[in-house]
Amino acid sequence: MPPAEHFAAAPEWQWWILGYFFFGGIAGGSYALGTLLRFAGDPRDEGAARIAFIASFLALIPCPVFLTLDLGQPLRFWHMLVDTSEGGVAFKPWSPMSLGSWALLLFGLFSFVSFLAAVADVGWFRAASPIARILRGGAGLVWSAVGTVFGLFICAYTGVLLAVSNQPVWSDGGWALGGMFLASALSGSAALLLLVARSRRDVDADTANRLEAADRYFVILEALLIAIFLVTVAVAGTIGKVLGVWIVLWLVVALGLLAPFAMARWDVARRWPPVAAPLLALLGVLALRAVVIFSAQS
Amino acid sequence: MAWQEKPLGFFTDTSICIGCKACEVACKEWNELPGNAAKFTADSFDNTGQLDAQNWRHVQFIEQVPDNTGMVVTPTPIAGGQAWLMMSDVCKHCKNASCLEVCPTNALMRTEFDTVYIQNDVCNGCRNCISACPYGVIGFNEDKGIAQKCTLCYDRLQGGLQPACAKACPTESIKFGYVEDLHAVADQRLATLKAAGYQKAQLYGRDDKVYGGLNAFFLLMDKPEVYKLPNEANATLPSRNNLPGYVGGVATAVIGLVAGLLAFRNGRMNGNGANNTTTTNTR
Numbered sequence: 135m136p137p138a139e140h141f142a143a144a145p146e147w148q149w150w151i152l153g154y155f156f157f158g159g160i161a162g163g164s165y166a167l168g169t170l171l172r173f174a175g176d177p178r179d180e181g182a183a184r185i186a187f188i189a190s191f192l193a194l195i196p197c198p199v200f201l202t203l204d205l206g207q208p209l210r211f212w213h214m215l216v217d218t219s220e221g222g223v224a225f226k227p228w229s230p231m232s233l234g235s236w237a238l239l240l241f242g243l244f245s246f247v248s249f250l251a252a253v254a255d256v257g258w259f260r261a262a263s264p265i266a267r268i269l270r271g272g273a274g275l276v277w278s279a280v281g282t283v284f285g286l287f288i289c290a291y292t293g294v295l296l297a298v299s300n301q302p303v304w305s306d307g308g309w310a311l312g313g314m315f316l317a318s319a320l321s322g323s324a325a326l327l328l329l330v331a332r333s334r335r336d337v338d339a340d341t342a343n344r345l346e347a348a349d350r351y352f353v354i355l356e357a358l359l360i361a362i363f364l365v366t367v368a369v370a371g372t373i374g375k376v377l378g379v380w381i382v383l384w385l386v387v388a389l390g391l392l393a394p395f396a397m398a399r400w401d402v403a404r405r406w407p408p409v410a411a412p413l414l415a416l417l418g419v420l421a422l423r424a425v426v427i428f429s430a431q432s
Numbered sequence: 433m434a435w436q437e438k439p440l441g442f443f444t445d446t447s448i449c450i451g452c453k454a455c456e457v458a459c460k461e462w463n464e465l466p467g468n469a470a471k472f473t474a475d476s477f478d479n480t481g482q483l484d485a486q487n488w489r490h491v492q493f494i495e496q497v498p499d500n501t502g503m504v505v506t507p508t509p510i511a512g513g514q515a516w517l518m519m520s521d522v523c524k525h526c527k528n529a530s531c532l533e534v535c536p537t538n539a540l541m542r543t544e545f546d547t548v549y550i551q552n553d554v555c556n557g558c559r560n561c562i563s564a565c566p567y568g569v570i571g572f573n574e575d576k577g578i579a580q581k582c583t584l585c586y587d588r589l590q591g592g593l594q595p596a597c598a599k600a601c602p603t604e605s606i607k608f609g610y611v612e613d614l615h616a617v618a619d620q621r622l623a624t625l626k627a628a629g630y631q632k633a634q635l636y637g638r639d640d641k642v643y644g645g646l647n648a649f650f651l652l653m654d655k656p657e658v659y660k661l662p663n664e665a666n667a668t669l670p671s672r673n674n675l676p677g678y679v680g681g682v683a684t685a686v687i688g689l690v691a692g693l694l695a696f697r698n699g700r701m702n703g704n705g706a707n708n709t710t711t712t713n714t715r
């Protein structure tokens with residue numbers, strides 16, 4: 135196959151977009167983990183599940199702000215949803231940015247309601263207790279399952295958004311980018327929950343251990359998808375763009391991937407502060423998005 | 433004379449472009465584009481650089497002359513109209529337009545003349561179209577906060593005029609008219625050039641092999657890549673990655689969810705840490 139040739143100009147998606155990709159991934163991934171903990175069915179996981187739902191919404195708050203600030207005309211942010219040209223709604227399912235705008239809106243609703251229920255349950259906002267009561271049991275499981283679909287979509291579509299372009303690297307990465315961002319969002323969210331779990335007494339110690347185990351699965355998945363992404367880009371002939379000075383960021387990505395295993399296996403790593411591995415993992419999640427976003431446009 | 437509502441476009445014959453840049457100037461004049469600050473590009477006679485929000489026409493200068501070591505850069509013969517190529521580049525007003533595909537606000541629209549147009553009052557400056565256009569045509573106007581590109585002088589067309597660049601071109605390298613008429617002109621010109629021995633001469637965007645056909649198409653004196661135009665193999669639409677992208681995402685989601693559920697359930701079933709309510713930071 136001859137190498138792909140690109141003559142497209144860079145869209146100059148920079149720091150706001152990096153911030154959105156990071157926080158959006160954490161919001162979606164945390165929501166999914168909260169749901170998984172509920173589906174696992176052990177009441178002792180409830181503390182961690184609540185933290186997951188709270189973290190999800192808190193991480194989601196900056197997302198629309200970052201996206202709006204990135205626009206050339208921030209006051210026209212609503213043009214993403216309302217078609218001011220033809221009238222009606224602006225909904226183009228084949229445009230990931232259009233689909234993502236709607237998904238963000240809907241996920242915001244799910245995340246907010248789950249957040250309210252969680253803060254009511256931990257006693258921070260008792261006025262929301264009726265919502266918490268409704269979301270206990272079957273209705274809550276259905277609610278969080280549907281919310282998880284939107285949450286995971288938020289994690290993955292950012293990769294598809296980049297791929298659905300004619301940019302070097304992004305469009306060459308094709309089908310791997312969405313999955314890669316999703317796996318990394320799950321591992322980053324598990325790291326964030328571990329970070330919080332280590333500072334709170336209402337999280338079951340065994341839940342934290344199993345979060346570590348889940349994190350290791352997610353990291354394996356992420357590493358696999360990174361490898362596939364790099365191979366795809368190499369085949370397309372644009373691997374040179376993601377290497378060079380970007381090696382530094384790849385090293386951070388690699389450290390983030392290795393950290394959970396190091397904590398589990400190496401004595402020296404066991405002497406690290408307990409927050410070291412989750413922090414490294416989160417840095418890795420950020421670095422992965424940074425290298426993909428910036429290198430293609432350099 | 434009013435233009436009929438059928439495809440209008442450009443046929444840019446690069447074989448007679450003399451690189452005068454009258455098209456660039458006329459475009460800026462009519463569209464009130466102040467242009468970018470002048471800079472030295474160290475690229476032949478080019479001081480425009482590229483198509484962008486301020487440059488809706490850009491004359492490329494492609495030097496294929498022997499370098500100073502005496503080595504011939506391109507295969508001989510370097511004559512035959514291939515030693516110093518010039519091309520007035522512009523938005524191609526593609527039949528299958530990548531920019532139109534991805535625009536989330538519908539600011540990008542197709543006009544009654546089959547041209548591709550950005551509605552200034554609808555665009556919110558997300559720049560998705562810039563990431564999609566395979567020709568690097570669209571630029572971001574920092575002052576207006578929106579994406580900008582050639583409109584094929586939509587306002588002039590509505591008044592029955594021809595676009596400013598075509599009007600100004602002294603050699604008629606830029607021809608304007610109904611696309612079907614331009615096709616006939618292009619076919620004839622190509623035949624003439626081939627008969628005169630210009631074997632590399634070719635039409636780009638005349639047929640539907642590149643983005644379903646280009647309303648602004650070209651006669652080139654060398655391969656499309658030489659003019660920074662993607663060849664047929666590389667002329668791909670962004671939407672090609674929609675399905676594989678989402679399938680990859682769904683597959684990863686399913687694997688991730690199953691793995692997560694297994695991790696969460698397994699530990700408990702093994703009875704690890706039952707009734708342990710202390711935090712892990714006690715280790």
Ligand code: SF4
Binds near residue numbers: 523548564565
């Ligand atoms: S050349 Fe680029 S900007 Fe012009 S219609 Fe085609 S994709 Fe859109």
